[in-house]
Each structure stands twice: as structure tokens, then as C-alpha cells.
Amino acid sequence: MNELNAAILSQLSGGTALISALGGTAIYHLQAPDKAVYPYVVYSWQGGGMTNDNPHDDSETVHFIRAYSATSAKEANTIDALVSARLHKAALSVTGYTTVMCWREDDYETVETTSSGVKIYTAGGIYRIRITK
Amino acid sequence: MAEYVGKEGKYTWVWSGGTVDFSGDWRSFNYAPTIDVLDATAGSDAAKVKIASFKDGTMSLTLVDQGGTALDAACAEGVGGTLFWSPAGTATNSPKYSAPALCHGQTINPQYNQVVERQINWEQNGARVDSKW
Numbered sequence: 489m490n491e492l493n494a495a496i497l498s499q500l501s502g503g504t505a506l507i508s509a510l511g512g513t514a515i516y517h518l519q520a521p522d523k524a525v526y527p528y529v530v531y532s533w534q535g536g537g538m539t540n541d542n543p544h545d546d547s548e549t550v551h552f553i554r555a556y557s558a559t560s561a562k563e564a565n566t567i568d569a570l571v572s573a574r575l576h577k578a579a580l581s582v583t584g585y586t587t588v589m590c591w592r593e594d595d596y597e598t599v600e601t602t603s604s605g606v607k608i609y610t611a612g613g614i615y616r617i618r619i620t621k
Numbered sequence: 622m623a624e625y626v627g628k629e630g631k632y633t634w635v636w637s638g639g640t641v642d643f644s645g646d647w648r649s650f651n652y653a654p655t656i657d658v659l660d661a662t663a664g665s666d667a668a669k670v671k672i673a674s675f676k677d678g679t680m681s682l683t684l685v686d687q688g689g690t691a692l693d694a695a696c697a698e699g700v701g702g703t704l705f706w707s708p709a710g711t712a713t714n715s716p717k718y719s720a721p722a723l724c725h726g727q728t729i730n731p732q733y734n735q736v737v738e739r740q741i742n743w744e745q746n747g748a749r750v751d752s753k754w
Contacts, residue, residue: 542648542685543628546736588736618736620685 489533489547492617493517495582496531496551499574506570526558526608527567534614545621546588554596554612561597564611575615585619629710632682634695634741636702636724641695646684648738650706652718654678654749678745680704680722686729686737696741698726704743707754715754721747 500506500515506529507513514520514528536549553575555567576592594614601607632643632650657674694700704722709715722743731737 540628543645544685546685589734591734 489549491583491585492547492549492551492619493531493533495580496553496575499578499580500529500531500553500571503570503574506567506574509567509570520556526556527563529553529555529567529571536616539618546618547585547620548616548618550593551615551617552596552612553615554610557609557611558606559609561599561609561611564609565597568611568613572613580617580619582619585621588618588620590615590617625709627708629712631705631707631711633705634702634724635705636695636700638695641692643682643684646687648683648685650680650682650708652678652680652706654745676745676748678720678749680706680720680743680745681740683738683740686739688737692727692739692741696724696727698724700724701746711754713754717752717754718749719752720745720749 497515497517501513510527510529511525514524516524516528516530518530518532520528520530531551531553534550534552537547539546539548553571555564555571557564557567572592575590578590580587580590592613593616595611596613597609597611599607599609627649630644630647630650632647634641634643655677657677659672659674661670661672662668663670701721701723703719705717705719707715707717711717723746725742725744728740728742729737
């Protein structure tokens with residue numbers, strides 16, 4: 489749903505501390521561009537959809553939003569905390585909908601080693617968003 | 622006839638202050654008819670003998686709370702009126718039921734991380750009318 493993705497991007501982009509930590513609006517949908525400079529944030533649709541339990545076209549979805557750092561797990565977690573500060577219990581502005589809730593539910597972290605031996609640290613969370621018309 | 626789901630259901634409450642249409646907010650409806658049963662067992666009866674007596678019933682409807690006060694007067698405890706329920710919708714020949722009723726007020730049980738619902742309860746106060754659209 490484009491409206492919801494746009495709302496997430498807008499909410500994250502409005503965080504001056506987050507943008508400062510990223511060194512710019514390094515926030516991407518699904519996947520960062522090739523050779524994107526670390527650190528950056530990626531958000532993607534994890535699941536969910538229409539609840540169909542009342543006539544309001546309610547939608548309840550979960551989104552995976554994570555920070556990537558080539559420096560340290562600490563940096564990834566710091567950026568993740570800034571993401572959480574922008575989204576957890578936020579009054580997300582979704583075009584055409586009223587936001588019922590936008591809450592962080594689960595935490596996630598991992599590290600991967602690239603073919604060139606660089607460790608990429610990831611820290612993020614799962615956010616549950618419920619919107620209604 | 623054919624199977625159907627409840628989404629087309631229409632539920633209205635006609636009281637002295639007007640008509641409340643729950644169709645846009647309702648989630649579930651329950652009508653439970655009852656009948657008083659008199660014990661007529663006597664004499665040499667070897668098994669109980671029963672006589673059907675007065676018909677009665679209760680109704681309840683849950684809806685997604687919209688946060689306003691519109692229902693406070695219409696569905697206050699003690700308010701009388703007529704409840705109409707059409708579980709299959711309003712297409713021609715769809716069943717349409719109604720009954721005079723006394724409202725028992727609303728129960729509300731907000732939960733920290735759930736959409737808030739209200740439940741309105743009625744007690745039948747006269748004969749149910751079975752008709753159709």
C-alpha cells in the first residue's frame with residue numbers, strides 16, 4: 489500500500505536526529521540502492537492486511553524497519569532507537585486513513601560478513617500499524 | 622437461498638430521539654430468544670409435563686467505538702424503543718426482524734493494545750415481528 493509506505497518514509501524523514509545520524513535521508517524501501525553508503529535504514533512490508541471485521545476498511549499490518557551499519561552494532565542500535573522514537577506510538581499521517589495505532593512489537597539484530605570481509609550490523613524492529621477509514 | 626457472510630447486515634435502533642444506524646460500526650450481533658416454561662406435572666405423571674408460556678429475548682450488539690458521545694443518550698440504560706435487525710442485508714425478500722426493547726446500556730472494556738469496542742444490550746419488551754424487505 490503506497491499510502492502507508494509514504495507515511496512511514498515521511499515520519500522517518502521528519503526526524504532530525506535520525507537524519508543527522510544517517511548523514512542524510514538514507515531511508516529506503518525494500519532494499520538500499522547498490523553501493524549505498526552506510527549507515528542507512530530500510531523498511532519493508534512484513535505481512536498483514538485488511539481485517540474485515542467491521543465496515544471501516546480497517547487494515548492491520550506489520551513492517552520490518554531496520555538500520556544497517558558497517559561500523560558497529562552499537563551504531564546500528566543507536567539508529568534503530570532513533571527509528572523507534574519516530575514510530576513507536578506515533579500518530580502516523582496516512583493519506584485517506586486515520587491511524588489507530590503504530591507500535592513497535594519485536595526487536596531484531598544480526599551481523600553479516602560480506603565477500604570482502606566487511607561486517608554489516610543490522611538492528612531493527614517489527615512495527616504493527618492499524619489504520620481505518 | 623445461499624450462504625452469506627454478515628457484512629451486509631443492517632441494525633437500527635429507533636428511540637424517541639431518532640434512529641441510530643449501527644451499520645457502519647457494528648462487529649457482531651446476538652439475539653437470544655427465550656420462553657418461560659411452566660411445570661404442569663401433577664397426579665400420577667411419571668415424567669415432567671411442561672407448558673410453554675411467555676416469549677422473551679435479549680439482544681446485544683458490539684461495535685467499534687468511534688470515541689464520540691452520540692450513543693450515550695440513545696443507548697443509555699432504561700431507554701425504550703424498537704430494535705431492527707436484518708442479518709442478511711436489505712435485498713428484496715431478506716428477513717427483517719424487529720422487537721420493542723428496553724436498553725440495558727452499554728458495556729465498554731478498553732484494552733491498552735486493542736481497538737476499543739462497545740457492547741449495547743437490550744431486553745425484549747414485546748412480541749418480535751418477523752417480516753422481510
